[in-house]
Amino acid sequence: MMETLDMKEIESAIEGILFASGEPVHEERICMALELDKATVEQILQKLMDYYSYERRGIRLLHIEDSWQLCSAPDYAEVIRKAFEIRKPAKLSQPALEVLTIIAYYQPTTRAYVDQIRGVDSAYTVGLLLERKLIEECGRLQVPGRPHLYRTTKNFLRAFHLTSLNDLPEMPDLATEGQMRIGDDGEILDPDAPSAEMLDRGEPEEPGGGQPVSEA
Amino acid sequence: MESPVFKLEKVLRTRSQEDMQDFEGPLDLILFLLSKNRMEIQDISISTILDQYLAWLEQRQKMDLEIASEFVAMASHLVYIKTRMLLSIEDEEAQTEMDALIQSLEERRRNESYGKIRRAVQRLEPMGEFGRNIEVRNPEPIERGKIYEYDQEPADLVLAMTEVESRAERKLPPPRATFESIVRREPYPVESKAREILDRLRSGGITRFLLLFRENRSRSEIVATFLAVLELCRARVIRLAGSETDCTVKQEKELPDGVVF
Numbered sequence A: 001m002m003e004t005l006d007m008k009e010i011e012s013a014i015e016g017i018l019f020a021s022g023e024p025v026h027e028e029r030i031c032m033a034l035e036l037d038k039a040t041v042e043q044i045l046q047k048l049m050d051y052y053s054y055e056r057r058g059i060r061l062l063h064i065e066d067s068w069q070l071c072s073a074p075d076y077a078e079v080i081r082k083a084f085e086i087r088k089p090a091k092l093s094q095p096a097l098e099v100l101t102i103i104a105y106y107q108p109t110t111r112a113y114v115d116q117i118r119g120v121d122s123a124y125t126v127g128l129l130l131e132r133k134l135i136e137e138c139g140r141l142q143v144p145g146r147p148h149l150y151r152t153t154k155n156f157l158r159a160f161h162l163t164s165l166n167d168l169p170e171m172p173d174l175a176t177e178g179q180m181r182i183g184d185d186g187e188i189l190d191p192d193a194p195s196a197e198m199l200d201r202g203e204p205e206e207p208g209g210g211q212p213v214s215e216a
Numbered sequence B: 001m002e003s004p005v006f007k008l009e010k011v012l013r014t015r016s017q018e019d020m021q022d023f024e025g026p027l028d029l030i031l032f033l034l035s036k037n038r039m040e041i042q043d044i045s046i047s048t049i050l051d052q053y054l055a056w057l058e059q060r061q062k063m064d065l066e067i068a069s070e071f072v073a074m075a076s077h078l079v080y081i082k083t084r085m086l087l088s089i090e091d092e093e094a095q096t097e098m099d100a101l102i103q104s105l106e107e108r109r110r111n112e113s114y115g116k117i118r119r120a121v122q123r124l125e126p127m128g129e130f131g132r133n134i135e136v137r138n139p140e141p142i143e144r145g146k147i148y149e150y151d152q153e154p155a156d157l158v159l160a161m162t163e164v165e166s167r168a169e170r171k172l173p174p175p176r177a178t179f180e181s182i183v184r185r186e187p188y189p190v191e192s193k194a195r196e197i198l199d200r201l202r203s204g205g206i207t208r209f210l211l212l213f214r215e216n217r218s219r220s221e222i223v224a225t226f227l228a229v230l231e232l233c234r235a236r237v238i239r240l241a242g243s244e245t246d247c248t249v250k251q252e253k254e255l256p257d258g259v260v261f
Helices: A007-021 A027-034 A038-054 A074-084 A094-106 A111-118 A123-131 A154-159 A196-201 B026-036 B046-062 B069-087 B092-127 B154-168 B190-204 B219-234
Strands: A059-064 A067-072 A135-140 A148-152 B238-242 B247-251
Touching: A007 A027, A007 A038, A007 A067, A027 A038, A027 A067, A038 A059, A059 A154, A067 A074, A067 A154, A094 A111, A094 A123, A094 A148, A094 B092, A111 A123, A111 B092, A123 A135, B026 B046, B026 B069, B026 B092, B046 B069, B069 B092, B190 B219, B190 B238, B190 B247, B219 B238
Parallel strands: none
Antiparallel strands: A059 A067, A135 A148, B238 B247
């Protein structure tokens, strides 16, 4: 039997559930415990999240795929570490970041593919990332040799403050970014530089493919 | 500022805003043309690519822009490949040239990918700082209470008892008699077959696998012989060698005591 709780109490109840869990709690669990629908629960969780960060509380709420988790506020990282005399965890090396990025954008993918892009043997680095639980095995590719496939984990999402893989920054496209172009009449179009005329007239700078620099 | 001039349709099919890109090198141009034509590097059609490549060069020429010599060199290289292919489809040298071109393109594309990855790393790296600054808790082990907390009706006990009784009917294993129609005592014990085989090997030395079955009169006997061979192999007492059609059997060692068949 479930007494009806008012909004404030529901918020606090969810807070309690999240705290008791420690690890990420799936939305479904909260829905079931409070007998509420998913949309309502998500709304309340979002409200909690905003509250913690707006009030600059010591805890923050993370949204990782369909789960939610409390964590300590990064703003207070230093003093928290001081309280327990612990050190900041080491950051990932360049090779580790490269391998992780390749897997993040091309997952699921094999170690051989990673090697191919980097041009070097990445076995050690892949092992390292597995240990740190930033990537995990997810089956095998059905070709001779049946190599392992890898993908990123929820830990990865948390470490990079992403809610899902959709939040990964768009892969920069080398071919067109910052490229100077030649327009129809042979004039040079530089997407990065505002034209002199535009600045004179006070017009806003156009992103990419802007106005000609000189009259044709 | 004059209003933009809208151009009429151009003569060349390939005319589009995108074509007016600058390319770092001829390989980039070719890769671009391939993607525009939705072709894989492996499926490169020398005719299509050559035509479009030359069209691009001509455009630049029309604009009085300097064409880097490497672009011209690549053009002539493509023409060379095409010519040889036209002269003879099985031209090996032309094929080697194509392979070299394909390899260069693939390497170029890999480098492009690597370049993209490195730029992506630059974007991703600062985001990783977040993870270094937060702490999360592991779940506390939840103790389940030992006291029984549920409500139950007395009638539930009766139901439970009925369930137990119905199961008790099947509490003993079924009697052997029920299986007699399915499984009978083996007329040919595997063990004696095994000894037979070993006797044979001892007197005859090496023998053919199929010969072991020659005198078998019934299917049960064949099965027994076969099982005996398997058991002896497992115990490493005999060794099978050769091929499917020509298999020999040889004794490796004595039958150890206490081998169970």
